[in-house]
Amino acid sequence: MVGGTGTFGVVTVPQSREEAEDRDAGDPVAALRYEFELADGEPIYLDGNSLGRQPRAAAGRVAAALGEWRTRLVGGWDDWIDLPSTVGDRIGRLVGAAPGQVVVSDSTTVNLFKLGLAALDAGGGGIVGDGEDFPTVRYVLQGLAERTGRPLRWLPTDLDGAALLCLSAVNFRSATLADMAAVTAGAHRAGALVLWDLSHAAGCVPVDLDGSGADLAVGCTYKYLNGGPGAPAWLYVRRELQGLLRQPIWGWWGQRDPFAMADAYDPAPGTARFLAGTPNILGIAAVDAGIDPLLSVGMPALWDKTRALVALLAARVDALLVPLGARLASPADPEGRGGHLAVAHPDSWRTVRTLIDRGQVVGDFRPPDVMRLAPVAAYTRFVDVWDAVDRIASVLASAASGALGDRPAPRRRVT
Ligand SMILES: Cc1ncc(COP(=O)(O)O)c(C=O)c1O
Structure with missing residues (x-):
């Protein structure tokens, strides 16, 4: 059971994976996801607050600009x-x-x-x-x-x-x-x-x-x-x-x-x-x-979805990750926070790295102990949030049982 009454702040939170699927089916901005480059079976991407996904139109737009450079040369500046x-x-x-x-x-x-x-x-x-x-x-x-x-x-x-x-x-x-x-x-x-x-x-x-x-x-x-x-x-x-x-x-x-x-x-x-x-x-x-x-689609529709996604994420963090020693390091009040959540845990760095290495979830790490998780309204689904927290919980549980070994993963230049 997640979120008790089924609401978190003013936003209704899905109580099961099926309910999350229903939310996706009724999502008025769901189609936006297909305006971005996505591949089947890729990890759940929760790092769009670091680098957003590539829109499908980007390659054509840059190619068109390259074409103007090729054909118009310096004359292109009249418009550029x-x-x-x-x-x-x-x-x-x-x-x-x-x-x-x-x-x-x-x-x-x-x-x-x-x-x-x-x-x-x-x-x-x-x-x-x-x-x-x-x-x-x-x-x-x-x-x-x-x-x-x-x-x-x-x-x-x-x-x-x-x-x-x-x-x-x-x-x-x-x-x-x-x-x-x-x-x-x-x-x-x-x-x-x-x-x-x-x-x-x-x-x-x-x-x-x-x-x-x-x-x-x-x-x-x-x-x-x-x-x-x-x-x-x-x-x-x-x-x-x-x-x-x-x-x-x-x-x-x-x-x-x-x-x-x-x-x-x-x-x-x-x-x-x-x-x-x-x-x-x-x-x-x-x-x-x-x-x-x-x-x-406009910002109001995107913000409605962001708040619902972040509310689901917060509820799942509370239900699955807090019992494993995690702590919400973002405001608990939905009115006081933006589009991502910070989740603090002593094993954050190893957990984030393991999830990326296994191709399961891409989040990021911010020192000293924070996983940043951003469900981006334009391309993240409610089921993605649901599944991502399951996967994070499973890695945190392995870390606690010693199954990931006792050495921290080496720091990378980009975290
Ligand atoms: C609040 C804020 N300001 C600035 C930057 C980056 O600035 P720049 O694009 O000049 O590297 C970031 C990057 O994450 C940021 O989070």
């Missing part, structure tokens, strides 16, 4: 020049941003630096970040503090004297979900601008950048946006701030008229000033293909 903003606007539809505020550019790390320094240059005061945030966010903030001489404080702290508050809407490890509107309102009362990292939120949880009053945001495209390994990132600057902020990388793509080749830097109006150098057109073509499936 607009791609950072047209694809940015399409990403904007997934994160509640009206057109003209999102562009595709650089990497998330570089965008954090550009927008973080732009915010600091715009106002005196210190930096506040989250000491539990993804390393690149913490490192960029440390670097900004050293370069500008501004104090850096980690939450929890008050925001008095802060010019910049930077944090993730969904924490990469625990999936803790921030209340973006409340945090932004608090920061504004203290006179700080807020820079959100939406890497684990965009395409997964409903985000309303405009509605929440957000100032600045960045995100990657290779997780829930399915853009592929190292795909270009995106950034958002609220329209009213665009003319007031200057980013630190004065490149020609941020110039008012790049092909005028003017002597002096004169930043373009609008979001173009937050670009730096020549955009990655093949990468943007893949991102465009990656977001199509999400745009076709």
Whole structure:
């Protein structure tokens, strides 16, 4: 028996594998799964929050971009020049941003630096970040503090004297979900601008950048946006701030008229000033293909399914893994978490590795002891969640009985 009453929070949880199959049969977005490359008998993939699956359309879209390069050569730029903003606007539809505020550019790390320094240059005061945030966010903030001489404080702290508050809407490890509107309102009362990292939120949880009053945001495209390994990132600057902020990388793509080749830097109006150098057109073509499936059904339908999948996962973790010594390391309240769960166990690393080596389940490991499991609404089924937890439980039970040996699996470069 899983989940007692059959509900977990406000979401009904299947009580058996048959009920999970019924949920799949009635799932309004079930067909989306077939817009992604899938093979029979492959492991259950619960790592789309690290690298999203490849959309079936991606190869054709990248091939079309290669074809334009072949046939149009440099003339292709007449159209490619607009791609950072047209694809940015399409990403904007997934994160509640009206057109003209999102562009595709650089990497998330570089965008954090550009927008973080732009915010600091715009106002005196210190930096506040989250000491539990993804390393690149913490490192960029440390670097900004050293370069500008501004104090850096980690939450929890008050925001008095802060010019910049930077944090993730969904924490990469625990999936803790921030209340973006409340945090932004608090920061504004203290006179700080807020820079959100939406890497684990965009395409997964409903985000309303405009509605929440957000100032600045960045995100990657290779997780829930399915853009592929190292795909270009995106950034958002609220329209009213665009003319007031200057980013630190004065490149020609941020110039008012790049092909005028003017002597002096004169930043373009609008979001173009937050670009730096020549955009990655093949990468943007893949991102465009990656977001199509999400745009076709919209975030509300995806979020309904995500919440139900994560509720089932939480209930199964509670029923099968907690008795084997695991602990939920994500918020228990469905309202307080995003699209994945962190499950802590001393044997997490060996368990994750064993499941991958056996071709059963692909999750990932985050130090010190966390398995991250992400059932992605676009392509994960309820039966996948059901079966994955059975398989994890079986490996954890073997580890406990000594059947996996007593030596930890060696660490890999990518975990
Ligand atoms: C919150 C967050 N920010 C940034 C990144 C990565 O940044 P980049 O794409 O520059 O490597 C990740 C990667 O997982 C992340 O989780």
